[in-house]
Amino acid sequence: MSAGPLDPKTAPAFPMAAKAAMGDSQLRSNVRHATDVIQAKRARVVDEMPDWQALREAGKQIREHTMRHLDFYLEQFEANCTRAGGVVHWARDAAEARRIVVSLVKASGSDEVIKIKSMTTEEIQLNAALEAAGIQPYETDLAELIIQLGQDQPSHIVVPALHKNRQQIREIFQRTMHLPNLGDQPQDLADAARLFLREKFLRVKTGVSGANFLIAETGGVCVVESEGNGRMCLTLPETLITIAGIDKVLPRYQDLEVTLQLLPRSATGERMNPYNSIWTGVDPADGPRVFHIVLMDNARTEILADEEARQTLNCIRCGACQNACPVYRQTGGHAYGSVYAGPIGAILTPQLQEMHHAQSLPYASSLCGACYEVCPVKINIPEVLIHLRNKVVLQNTSGIAGLFDVEAAAMKAMAAIFRSERRFRAAQRLGRIAETPLVRKDEHGLGWISWLPGMLGGWSQTRDLREMPKETFRDWWEKRSGHDN
């Protein structure tokens, strides 16, 4: 369990955090079980789509086009949303976004808000800011409620309480809702949450939401969800405040045809989300009377400016990459030290920090490509990871400190060896000599290395290494072809 908010600025490096997380066998078993279940559901509803690959390509094209013309579509959204009665605010960064939301809630005359699950509000740690301003936020998404009541942190984009099992959830509800006799059946837990939340829905006058999509053509905002609690937050309050990253825009209403097929199948393995809410400004006859939307940059334009990494912004937050990732499977989400965990977090988080923090995250991947394979908008996550690794290397090897970087020195030496056949052969010979003191014979008389020095020690913690054969392939080849070196 994570105590404080997940903040990349203060989080430990991934290898350390991962090691700690992997000590929790309950957590690992919960994560394995949950990701297996979601993956199997996803596979079923994706496999039944004959045009899935075409849909992915369409999704990618729509997102790429949007990012190329983001300035245009944002202004179009602003104009259309304003015309429909919405009030558009622009926030340069997290601090500005928090200030705007806090002041809007205060202006609404409420000291409580009901919230729809929103990763963007998690990104900017909005709840803490609201509480500091004397405003009580109530999370209404079941999983977010579990997180909030358990004073925990989300570990997954779509299923934030994925690391908790039913018994753990019952314990949290028993303790915080004062229900000592609560059962552990899904129905019992859902009933408890419903009773707890319904009273909030009816009382609280101000709602806060994120957004799945902003539609430039109409000025509409789209939120998809499974429970209907989001629909309550969008329709019952008098004031609705939505916060969205500027990357959430889609050009046309019709683009939802593609994204609303890709998103639910990838995210929860559903053919359609049970609740698809789209609202445009305000309507005097129904719903909130006041609608504000905060469009937040928070380093997104920096990402946009990086041609190679720009595709990161195409993400529609389905979480399929997290479910597919063999690294996330072992560690769960908290080890990533960010509300964006898993493969997408490994590329998004360091970039949201403008590469000043979370530098270990681009290395939190074996580059197996499972994330790219399932991504509904074909973000080539391994390619972006490699690009970000290069940025990290350039940062670490520039200036005086770079001269003392052991890894960089080794990599540069290796590169020099590979640039010459003569040097390569010499290194092969030298390697055989250098490893000799480390080699031990096993019961079959074969040489193995079970201890390696320095950085390489990570290998020998759990793995042996065969000693190098006496003859390289090229030595054999030359002997065979009858000309010696």
Next chain:
Amino acid sequence: MRVSLFITCYNDTLFPSTGKSVVRVLERLGHTVDFPRGQTCCGQMHWNTGYQAEALPLLQRFVDQFRAAEVVVIPSSSCVAMMRDHYPKMAAEIDDVRLTADVAALLPKVFEFSEFLTKRLGLEDVGAYYPHRVTYHASCHGLRSLSLGDGPLRLLKAVRGIDLVALDRVEQCCGFGGTFAVKNAAVSSAMLEEKISAVLDTGADACTACDNSCLMHIQGALHRQHTGVRTLHLADILAGEEEVQA
């Protein structure tokens, strides 16, 4: 056909027997093998770890060494993936028109070993004999970058005497990932542990793959845990012959 072999740096150094097996299979099929002697490394380790400037000269070197080849065969899907996934972009990014054209001309002639047999030669039975219980691990690059699909399995199924058993979660990474195995040793080891239990569950004598890098990783834990299960490259199985083995 005249086949130019790119053995790869780690096979050359650590797994020369795989290179010999590749030569044996190709020659048995009537092809001539050629080994451009200036070859070293494809640059994958540097590229994937973030040392892009260091990887570029190795791309240039590969192109120079294999420019004249009729076909290039490589017993490592991750090195082939390095070339297909990254070489074109690497060349284009430095605005080197000639290198870009050279890469574009060379890449269609580059094949991973099993892919050369199944896709280029259209073969499944290469006359191999290997009387052991074997399970096949689908390496990530072979599976996702090269789309090898069931090609390697079809080659294995045609091997006489083999008892081929399916590996559970065959598509899951073994946790190697090059420098990932040392930079994130704990996670890598946990991933490997799942792979090892899947291998042991098959009851196989040997685990095979198209990449000795994954196999070196899997073998490392199989040996540490005294399981008695071996690893060997697909080429080493396909090189097996009845008269030698019987």
